[in-house]
Amino acid sequence: MDGTLFQTDNILELALDDAFEKLRSMKYWTGETPIAAYREIMGAPLPKVWETLLPEHSMEVREQTDAYFLERLIENIKLGKGALYPNVKETFEYLTSNDYSIYIASNGLTAYLQAIVDYYHLDHWVTETFSIQQIDSLNKSDLVKTIKENYNIQKGVVVGDRLSDINAAKDNGFLAIGCNFDFAQVDELVHADVVINELLELKTVLSR
Structure with missing residues (x-):
């Protein structure tokens, strides 16, 4: 998130x-x-x-x-003081219309995540939002594993800006797509399979 x-x-x-x-x-x-x-x-x-x-x-x-x-x-x-990144909803619309399922796996707390989902109506596209609060280990890899097992996902992609996201992808046998956004760090992004600078680039990456 x-x-x-x-x-x-x-x-x-x-x-x-x-x-x-x-x-x-x-x-x-x-x-x-x-x-x-x-x-x-x-x-x-x-x-x-x-x-x-x-x-x-x-x-x-x-x-x-x-x-x-x-x-x-x-x-x-x-109060509407936050904002989504550009083209989040457009990217979600593309993904769901092409039979991708979307899950949010975040280190944010449940109430915080739900406030964002509710305000921006993300549940129109997102199947389920998962918080690190649900995992005793507080480990993003374990959180993604829970999603993988709950939904019996055989092939998947983890899209995120930090090393914990990249590791969560690799630990679960998924493709790791690093987002070169505000909080990203170059020394972490080098471990990703692919790096994007804007969410709509997912269309090109996934079409490959």
Whole structure:
């Protein structure tokens, strides 16, 4: 979802600023909001995000921050402050009209993912959305394996912007398509089977 279908940048800084402003008001944080540090780990499960951004803070503070951050993200989505990447719906329409099934496998939390799906009516094309919350290991490869087994998928493609997506494809015997979008990193994309710069390129890649 993030960095592949949804332009998280549009709401990320707003929600992160809100979360760290609350920490500052509670005397748990001084200084600027660590936007740059978050960008480096974008796509990681949120528990790992807070371990990184708040290494000296208690689990209770991390959990409170996580809950408030999620609340602010969802509110911003509902207010229409987010955006899909260009041609998401057009690409989905092409895929479903050519008998592809679409599943979302994300490190985002269930409520957050559902807010995006609902606001943009993605369930018109997407068969099911899966959250890392459903997997005890918090491992994207295990999440994709769950989808593969639940739907008895023999051939598939994983499209994503981070190494966890590429590894999830390869660990499950699927084609790995890397998205050279906002949060992508060159040293990770080199492991993909194919790299695209825009979602509509999937039409050409898959037709091969």
